[in-house]
Amino acid sequence: MQLTERHKEYWQRNLKITGVLLAIWFVVTFVMAYFARPLAEITIPVLQFPLSFYMAAQGSLIVYVIIIWYYARKMGALDEEYGVAEGDE
Amino acid sequence: MSAQVSSNRAFFNQLKKYYTWYTGGFIAFVVVLAALEALGLPRLYIGYAFLFATVALYAGIGIMSRTADVAEYYVAGRRVPALFNGMATGADWMSAASFIGMAGGLYLQGFDGLAFILGWTGGYCLVALLLAPYLRKFGQFTIPDFLGARYGGNIARFIGILIAILCSFVYVVAQIYGVGLITARFTGLEFTLGVFVGLGGILVCSFLGGMRAVTWTQVAQYIILIVAYLIPVVWLSMKHTNIPIPQLVYGTVLQKVTEREKQLTADPKEQEVRAIFKQRAVDAKARVDGLPKTWEDGKAAAEAKVTELKAANAPVADINAAEKALTAYPKTEADARKAWTAQIGSNNARAAPPLPHATPFPSGNPDPVKNEAERDTKRLNFIVLVVCLMVGTAALPHILMRYYTTPSVNEARKSVFWSLLFIFLLYFTAPALAVLVKFDVYSFVVGKSFSDLPAWVASWAKVDPRLLSVTDINKDGILQLAELTLGQDIIVLATPEIAGLPYVISGLVAAGGLAAALSTADGLLLTIANALSHDLYYKMINPNASTQKRVAISKGLLLVVALLAAWTAAQAPADILFLVGAAFSLAAAGFFVPLVAGVFWKRATKWGAITSMIGGVTLTFWYMAVNQVWLRGVFGVTDPVNLWWGIQPISAGIFGLPLAIVLMIVVSLLTPAPDKQTQDLVEHVRYPNLKGDTLNTQGAVG
Numbered sequence: 001m002q003l004t005e006r007h008k009e010y011w012q013r014n015l016k017i018t019g020v021l022l023a024i025w026f027v028v029t030f031v032m033a034y035f036a037r038p039l040a041e042i043t044i045p046v047l048q049f050p051l052s053f054y055m056a057a058q059g060s061l062i063v064y065v066i067i068i069w070y071y072a073r074k075m076g077a078l079d080e081e082y083g084v085a086e087g088d089e
Numbered sequence: 090m091s092a093q094v095s096s097n098r099a100f101f102n103q104l105k106k107y108y109t110w111y112t113g114g115f116i117a118f119v120v121v122l123a124a125l126e127a128l129g130l131p132r133l134y135i136g137y138a139f140l141f142a143t144v145a146l147y148a149g150i151g152i153m154s155r156t157a158d159v160a161e162y163y164v165a166g167r168r169v170p171a172l173f174n175g176m177a178t179g180a181d182w183m184s185a186a187s188f189i190g191m192a193g194g195l196y197l198q199g200f201d202g203l204a205f206i207l208g209w210t211g212g213y214c215l216v217a218l219l220l221a222p223y224l225r226k227f228g229q230f231t232i233p234d235f236l237g238a239r240y241g242g243n244i245a246r247f248i249g250i251l252i253a254i255l256c257s258f259v260y261v262v263a264q265i266y267g268v269g270l271i272t273a274r275f276t277g278l279e280f281t282l283g284v285f286v287g288l289g290g291i292l293v294c295s296f297l298g299g300m301r302a303v304t305w306t307q308v309a310q311y312i313i314l315i316v317a318y319l320i321p322v323v324w325l326s327m328k329h330t331n332i333p334i335p336q337l338v339y340g341t342v343l344q345k346v347t348e349r350e351k352q353l354t355a356d357p358k359e360q361e362v363r364a365i366f367k368q369r370a371v372d373a374k375a376r377v378d379g380l381p382k383t384w385e386d387g388k389a390a391a392e393a394k395v396t397e398l399k400a401a402n403a404p405v406a407d408i409n410a411a412e413k414a415l416t417a418y419p420k421t422e423a424d425a426r427k428a429w430t431a432q433i434g435s436n437n438a439r440a441a442p443p444l445p446h447a448t449p450f451p452s453g454n455p456d457p458v459k460n461e462a463e464r465d466t467k468r469l470n471f472i473v474l475v476v477c478l479m480v481g482t483a484a485l486p487h488i489l490m491r492y493y494t495t496p497s498v499n500e501a502r503k504s505v506f507w508s509l510l511f512i513f514l515l516y517f518t519a520p521a522l523a524v525l526v527k528f529d530v531y532s533f534v535v536g537k538s539f540s541d542l543p544a545w546v547a548s549w550a551k552v553d554p555r556l557l558s559v560t561d562i563n564k565d566g567i568l569q570l571a572e573l574t575l576g577q578d579i580i581v582l583a584t585p586e587i588a589g590l591p592y593v594i595s596g597l598v599a600a601g602g603l604a605a606a607l608s609t610a611d612g613l614l615l616t617i618a619n620a621l622s623h624d625l626y627y628k629m630i631n632p633n634a635s636t637q638k639r640v641a642i643s644k645g646l647l648l649v650v651a652l653l654a655a656w657t658a659a660q661a662p663a664d665i666l667f668l669v670g671a672a673f674s675l676a677a678a679g680f681f682v683p684l685v686a687g688v689f690w691k692r693a694t695k696w697g698a699i700t701s702m703i704g705g706v707t708l709t710f711w712y713m714a715v716n717q718v719w720l721r722g723v724f725g726v727t728d729p730v731n732l733w734w735g736i737q738p739i740s741a742g743i744f745g746l747p748l749a750i751v752l753m754i755v756v757s758l759l760t761p762a763p764d765k766q767t768q769d770l771v772e773h774v775r776y777p778n779l780k781g782d783t784l785n786t787q788g789a790v791g
Contacts, residue, residue: 053200
C-alpha cells in the first residue's frame with residue numbers, strides 16, 4: 001500500500017487540528033487551575049460566580065463539549081474532502 | 090451502501106420510539122407510586138417496588154437481547170447509533186461514586202473537589218482526539234487485541250490483559266459494594282444479601298446477551314439515573330431561588346454561602362465549640378506523648394472505677410457503663426497509640442473553622458509562610474489529580490471498548506460528543522447540588538435549637554452515625570456547625586428530603602444510584618470476562634476454538650468473576666474510594682502511552698510498549714503501596730511515609746506516566762523499527778477509508 005501526497009496532507013491537517021484543540025484543552029484545564037487563586041478575585045457579572053470556580057465547575061466542561069463537537073464535524077468534512085470517508089470506494 | 094444507511098436510519102427511529110415509550114412508562118410508574126404513597130402505601134414497599142421493578146426491567150432487556158453470536162456478544166453487532174452509544178457510555182462511565190459520592194465530595198472539599206469534575210469530563214477530549222476514531226477503525230473486540238496486533242504478539246497482549254483485569258477488578262468491587270449499600274438502605278435487606286440481589290441484576294443482563302444486552306440496558310439505566318439526579322436538584326433550586334435551572338443560578342447562592350461562612354467563623358458560640366475540640370486534640374496528643382505510662386494509668390483507672398462502683402453497690406447502669414468503658418479501652422499500647430493518634434487528627438479537623446467553599450486551595454494555617462506552602466501543595470495535588478483522572482479516563486478499557494460498537498469511524502467521533510454531553514448533564518449539576526445543600530444546612534439547620542431541627546436530620550442520624558451525627562458539645566441547646574458531621578454519601582441520598590419532596594423521590598434517587606452502579610459493573614465485568622475468554626483463551630491458548638465455545642467460555646468466566654467480585658465486596662475492604670482512584674492511576678500509567686504511541690508514532694516498537702507498560706504500572710503501584718495507609722497495612726510496609734513533593738498516593742500515576750513515556754521513546758529507538766506489516770496497520774487505522782488498503786481488522790466473523 002502506497003500513500004499518496006493527498007493522504008499525507010490529510011494526516012498533517014488532522015495532526016494540526018488535534019494539536020490546536022489539545023492546546024485549548026490544556027489552557028482551560030491547567031492554565032486556569034494554575035492561576036485559580038488570582039482568577040478567583042474576578043466575579044462574572046450577572047451569574048455572580050468567581051471566575052475560577054465557574055471555570056472548574058462549568059465553563060471548562062462546556063469548552064470540552066465544544067472541542068469534541070467541533071472535532072467530529074471538522075474531521076467528517078476533512079474525510080469527504082480527501083476522499084477517505086467511509087463508503088468512498 | 091445506501092441500503093446500509095437507510096437500514097441504520099430505520100434502526101435509529103425504532104430505538105427512538107422504544108426509548109420514548111420506555112421513558113413515558115417509567116414516569117407513569119413513578120407517578121402511580123406517588124399517588125399510592127399519598128393514599129398511605131408504607132415507605133418500605135416503595136423501596137421494594139423500585140428495587141424489583143428496575144432490576145426486573147434490566148433483566149427483561151437482557152433476556153430480550155440474549156445472543157450467542159460473536160460479533161453481537163462482543164461488540165453489539167457494531168450497529169449502535171452514536172446517540173445511543175453516547176447514553177450507554179454515560180451510564181457505563183457514571184458509577185456509584187459519581188452518582189452518590191461526588192456531590193458529597195464537593196460539599197466536603199469545596200473548590201478542591203472540582204478536580205474530579207474536571208478530570209472525569211476533560212478526559213473525553215483525549216478519548217475523542219487521540220483514541221476513539223482510531224480504535225474504531227482498527228475494529229476487533231478488546232483493547233489487548235489492539236496491543237497484540239500493533240506490538241507484534243502475545244507478550245504485549247498478555248501484559249494488556251493483566252492491566253485490564255487489575256484496574257477493572259478494583260473498580261468493579263467498588264460498584265458491587267455500592268449496590269449492596271443502596272439495596273440494604275432502601276429495602277432493609279442485609280448488606281450481603283443486597284450484594285447478591287444486585288449481582289443477579291448484573292448477571293442476567295451481561296450473561297445472556299453480552300455487549301448487546303449491556304448496551305441496551307445501559308441506555309435504559311442512563312435515562313433513570315439522569316431523571317433521578319435532576320429532579321431533587323431542580324426542586325431545591327426552586328425552593329431557594331425560585332428558578333428551576335440550578336446550574337445557572339447557584340452563583341448567587343454561593344455568594345450567600347461565602348457570607349455565612351464568614352459569620353460562622355467569627356461566631357463566638359462556634360468558636361467555643363471549636364476550642365473544646367482543640368483542647369481534646371491537645372489532650373489526646375499529651376496521652377500519645379506519655380505512652381506507655383498513660384496507657385497503663387488509663388487502664389488501671391478504668392479497672393479501679395469498676396471495682397469501686399461494685400464495692401459501693403452503685404446503680405447497675407453506672408456499673409454497666411464503667412464496664413463498657415473498660416472493654417472499649419485499647420487492648421495494647423500499640424492499639425492505644427493508633428486510636429489516640431486518630432483522635433488527634435479527628436479533633437483537630439473539627440476544631441477548624443468552616444472551609445471557604447469558593448476559595449481555590451484554602452489553608453487555615455496562621456503562619457503566612459506555611460500557609461502559602463500548604464496552598465501551593467494543594468494546587469499541585471489538584472493539578473496532578475486532574476492529570477491522572479483525565480489520562481486514566483482515556484485508558485480505561487471498559488470505556489474505550491464502547492467505541493468498537495458504532496457503525497463507523499465518523500459515528501465513533503460523534504459518539505464521544507454524545508457521551509460527554511450526557512455525562513456533562515450530571516457533572517455540571519453536581520457542584521450546584523453541593524452548594525444548594527450547603528446553603529440549606531448553613532441557613533436552616535445550623536443555629537436551630539436541638540428541639541426543632543428538620544425531620545431529615547433525626548431520621549438520617551438514626552440510620553448511620555457515620556452519615557450524619559449531631560452532638561451538643563457546649564450544652565447550649567443550639568446546634569453549631571462544628572457540632573454537625575456529615576458523611577459524603579448522605580448529600581445526594583438526603584436531598585429529596587431536604588428539598589421537602591415525597592418519599593417516592595427518595596426511592597427514585599436510590600433507583601438512580603442502583604442504575605449507576607449496575608451499569609458500570611456490567612461494563613467492567615464484560616471487560617474482564619472478554620479479556621480472559623477472547624484474549625487469553627481464544628487468541629493465546631486455543632485459536633481453533635469454535636465461536637460457540639468462545640461465547641460459552643466467556644459466559645462461564647463472567648459468572649466466576651462476578652462471584653469473586655461479590656465475595657470481595659462482601660468483605661467490605663477498608664478504603665473503597667481510594668480503590669476507584671487507584672484504578673485510574675494504574676490505567677493512566679499502563680495503557681495510555683502504548684495506545685496513543687501505537688497510532689501517532691510509527692517508530693514505537695514492541696519492546697518500547699512492553700517496558701513502558703511494565704515500568705509505568707510498577708512505579709505507580711509501588712508509590713501507592715509504600716504511601717497509602719490501607720495498602721501499607723496489606724503489604725506490611727513500616728518505613729515512614731515519604732511523599733514526593735507532597736503528592737498524594739491517589740495520584741501515583743503522575744510518576745508512572747512520565748516513566749512510561751521515557752521508556753517508550755528510549756527503548757523504541759534502541760530496538761529495530763517495526764516491520765512493514767505493522768507500519769501498514771498504523772496507516773490503516775489513521776484513515777477511515779484507504780484506497781488499495783487490503784487489511785481487514787474488523788474481525789467480525791460470525
